[in-house]
Amino acid sequence: MINNPSHPKKGNLKTKDCKFTKAGFEYIDYKQTDILERFINDQGKILPRRVTGTSAGHQRQLSRAVKRARFLALIPYVTENMR
Amino acid sequence: MDNNQRQNRMKKDFYEMTYILNPVLEDEKLSELVGHINKLIEDNNGEIVDVDEWGVKKLAYDIDKKSTGYYVNLYFKAPAEAIGMIERNLRIHDDVMRYLTLKYDSKMMRHYELRAKGELPLFFEEEAEEKVEEED
Numbered sequence: 408m409i410n411n412p413s414h415p416k417k418g419n420l421k422t423k424d425c426k427f428t429k430a431g432f433e434y435i436d437y438k439q440t441d442i443l444e445r446f447i448n449d450q451g452k453i454l455p456r457r458v459t460g461t462s463a464g465h466q467r468q469l470s471r472a473v474k475r476a477r478f479l480a481l482i483p484y485v486t487e488n489m490r
Numbered sequence: 491m492d493n494n495q496r497q498n499r500m501k502k503d504f505y506e507m508t509y510i511l512n513p514v515l516e517d518e519k520l521s522e523l524v525g526h527i528n529k530l531i532e533d534n535n536g537e538i539v540d541v542d543e544w545g546v547k548k549l550a551y552d553i554d555k556k557s558t559g560y561y562v563n564l565y566f567k568a569p570a571e572a573i574g575m576i577e578r579n580l581r582i583h584d585d586v587m588r589y590l591t592l593k594y595d596s597k598m599m600r601h602y603e604l605r606a607k608g609e610l611p612l613f614f615e616e617e618a619e620e621k622v623e624e625e626d
Binding site for chain 2: 430431432433434436438475477478479480481482483484
């Protein structure tokens with residue numbers, strides 16, 4: 408969140424529509440970690456739908472993609488708080 | 491029925507596999523291993539479609555006390571029975587740190603084709619806006 412300018416908790420809360428639907432995504436790829444990183448917080452947790460506005464179907468796909476990426480060590484399971 | 495069974499035996503699904511190799515190995519040994527795994531798939535009636543070696547990448551967390559890994563991403567067609575055999579071999583292999591095999595459904599296939607053509611939908615708003623401007 409700290410180094411992510413488009414993070415939903417950083418004043419980008421207004422968008423209530425699903426970014427994946429808007430962009431026309433059919434499948435969320437675990438290899439696109441740059442996208443996945445926008446939907447996890449600084450601890451590495453998946454952000455809830457009420458924060459990101461993602462549609463139910465895409466949220467399910469997203470969580471699956473995040474979990475696959477975590478397994479392959481592309482994104483962390485947990486990050487210690489830097490404070 | 492007999493005909494149907496024969497068709498099932500012929501049927502090959504499209505799979506994607508990503509695996510992580512021990513980065514401590516020398517380059518020669520790594521390419522040998524990649525060749526070995528490709529051969530393993532072919533020996534089990536598979537066809538390699540595409541092999542994409544990402545090379546040594548930093549891991550998000552340590553696996554077996556190693557902080558980097560040699561990633562290989564590959565696409566292949568194979569009958570369903572082959573997957574068990576391939577995965578068993580990878581599991582036994584000491585230098586394969588992780589592997590993930592995914593069977594492609596129609597949505598993922600379309601995604602793959604779009605990616606091959608470089609026409610994936612843009613996600614970031616900045617990019618999307620630029621694209622619209624170009625189109626105008």
